[in-house]
Amino acid sequence: MTLPDSGQLAGLHEALDQWFAETARDLPWREPDCSPWGILVSEVMLQQTPVVRVLPVWLDWMERWPTPSHLADEPSGAAVRHWGRLGYPRRALRLHAAAVAIREQHGGNVPDTYGELLGLPGVGSYTAAAVAAFAFGRRETVVDTNIRRVHARLISGSALPAPALTAAEMRLAEALLPPEQDLSVRWNASVMELGAMVCTARRPKCADCPVRSSCAWLAAGEPPPSYTPKGQSWHGTDRQVRGAVMAVLREAATPVPREMFEQAPADLGFAPSGVGIPLAALHRLNSAPEQLERALEGLLTDGLAEMHDGGLRLPA
Template sequence: MGHHHAGRRTAGHIHYSICIEALAVPTALPPASRPALPPLAALHDALDDWFGTTARDLPWRDPECSPWGVLVSEIMLQQTPVVRVLPVWEDWLRRWPSPAHLATEASGEAVRHWGRLGYPRRALRLHAAAVAIVEKHDGGVPGTYDELLELPGVGSYTAAAVAAFAFGRRETVVDTNIRRVHARLFSGTALPSQSLTAAEMRLAAELLPADVGLSVRWNAAVMELGALVCTARAPKCGECPVRGACAWLAAGEPPPSYTPKGQSWHGTDRQVRGAVMAVLRLADAPVAPDMFHQPAADLGFEAEGIGVPLAALHRLNSAPEQLERALAGLVSDGLAELHPAGLTLPA
């Protein structure tokens, strides 16, 4: 999710292959022992060099990308993989190249163009953030952690990430990928604890390079290492530039102490809500509640334009009470509005 590409440095830059030797640990370690940590500078250099040659070329990392583009990417990437975010992000930035462009639209348009990214309340929060940016910051995304944190839908992670990646500030950025890399490298555990701890934040702050530019690249590089190499399942340890310093590898890759909760989807209320939202996104008029319950074949001309998502909804064969719960939940979450004529996206 990083914004800046790792710049090549010459003076004082340790080359990658030398780093591997500097980070090497004896192979005949008893399982419980952990490697002596190399100097932080060696870790920083090894990862910075790897990032400079390996990082994905993502549009929100382009130095020309606006702070708004970075903010949109961070909100979209929170719970959705890069490959699904890319086309929606590009469409979004074409449609609304600035917060002011989005702020003039109904919040329902943000939801409509959120597509199938999931967790569409993020679209409402992004719309609310755009309105706040226009009203309180003259239309420009604010550049400090504290100001960013005040925006609707922006938590501590997003505020730190945008301050670092859009404005080049030295911030401690900690996401799921970074937590996993730190857990393996320094704690010798396969996965971090199930919720973020103060100790993890302290460690992340201690690891952050003092140099501002390097700190931005370090955040992006550790995140990228977690996304591409130090993955939750089947990590590619042979490709890791800092494997010689890894406590988890030295301990014989012990299994995690808990099983990560998989996100179930089929048969859940979330699946039904998603199917209802697919209907509302295509509808150009209110959709009567009973249309959600009737088989599409019985609807005739009324279903014109929304027949495909309606049929997909009906194929779920949801119990009537689950469908009612989904409809009511979408209204209470502000993702849909109930009018006398039926349901619409929010105005």
């Protein structure tokens, strides 16, 4: 791998900066008046979740809880309930915990440095760097899956990045980051956008790429990946059962007796309406009793559910 010289790198910065200015998606968390809290919420929601699913949930959250203190005033179960079907609902608990920490330790204001952001509950290195950059204009090295894929193809000539983030990838990202603070923020955003919209994992739109003439992967003849990416399974998994149980708890106004999870609604003497609809969906999975038990116990252990009056509910 050969790094671009200073002139080539400046050309890449300029080309992507112009492309982003002309083609970037109009997203509310990119608006100049979006608060740092709104950007933090978007970054957590967007982890492993596409924009089209995040957008309505983000809008609902920002209307309900426009500041960290608004969310911190609510029980954590409210965050889980309004997380909807985004998946990985522990992210909702982490956001709630972060909101409480922001209110109690930072006067209700999202901290503006990487180190302070990293100190918030549930905030990892990527999220801390992204919020510092996109909310506060800091020069930070932001590296997500999309950015890693663009760097792998554009500079390293590989079809895909390594299965897990490596120190070499971080050094490459740091070397490519513009020295100018404002441009570094736009570079992070534009490379991320390129990976999401053009340099996609399965069907890259190379004809639409503004830096295709500099792409090492195209120059090498588009060699195939050195490994087969593992897709995330869903149907028949414990994750699917957990998601179905969470759908029941989100609809329930009162604790749900454990036997309702273990017996079909018809067997309990009521038709599928209200909470019965997600219950019916849960039972259509025909999961083994031990799998359902793992799901219930796992949700209790993770703090996504709690026992109350003999039934399960979202955490209070």
